[in-house]
Amino acid sequence: MSTHAAVATDEQLLPEVIAAVRIAGARLRERFDIDTRSADLNEIVTAIHANDAAVLDLLRAPLEAARPGAGWAEDELAGGALPAGEWWVTDPAEGNINHVHGMTEWAVTATLVRDNEPVLTVVYLPLSHDIYTAIRGQGAYLNGTRLRTSAKTRLDSALVGTGQAKPGETRDTFLRIGRTVTAMLDKALVTRVSVPATLQLIQVAAGRMDVFWQHSDVRSGLVAGALLVTEAGGTVTDIAGNPWTTASPDFLAATPTLHAAAVEVLTEALR
Known part of the structure; x- marks a missing residue:
């Protein structure tokens, strides 16, 4: 998982990541039903796994192709430090529990982590088509408009x-x-x-x-x-x-x- 295998700068990589999360998000949007209701825990777990299975390959294949040599963090619920080098940390259905209950707060995320520091990220909200992006040292953006945290003091x-x-x-x-x-x-x-x-x-x-x-x-x-x-x-x-x-x-x-x-x-x- 050496960073020396990288074939593109983070700036060059960003459009490819955006394209990947859009494709994955479109599939997740097709699977969304605001009227869906799960009757019990087994149905909830089955629906969650089905969403992940339907979307994961659409996200993983283009990201791995875009960044040869980067690792893939398999368990989306895992924590702790990763080994040295570059890793994709993704969630093909962030807020999956909301999705399977017909609620609208869910997204597709992809983040490139380099030596345990996030350096590039894309968060896509498929229902609104909003894209949040950031590259380390270059600011954070929503649909291309610069983001700033609040100015509250109390x-x-x-x-x-x-x-x-x-x-x-x-x-x-x-x-x-x-x-x-x-x-x-x-x-x-x-x-x-x-x-x-x-x-x-x-x-x-x-x-x-x-x-x-x-x-x-x-x-x-x-x-x-x-x-x-x-x-x-x-x-x-x-x-x-x-x-x-x-x-x-x-x-x-x-x-x-x-x-x-x-x-x-x-x-x-x-x-």
């Missing part, structure tokens, strides 16, 4: 959010979520709890939301948003305020003027 005017990263989290994680949500309900203007993470992080990058945190290290839900928020001028760390990496146990993204306040509220809640 937490009591902030729209903040968090959510459950995946089914089957530990009881300790649920307790931490509960404690920090309660703390933010007390300090922020509005606290949103929803999934998936990427769909909240694009709002932070666009300046519509102000803070997002998560008690998890699931890579596929964080790397795209981490790059978008950073390139939009935001601050990305762990909850304690330390620099965030793919090995970090938790995650915080905020507009810079609210980051310190968010760290204070969250760390105090966890003491």
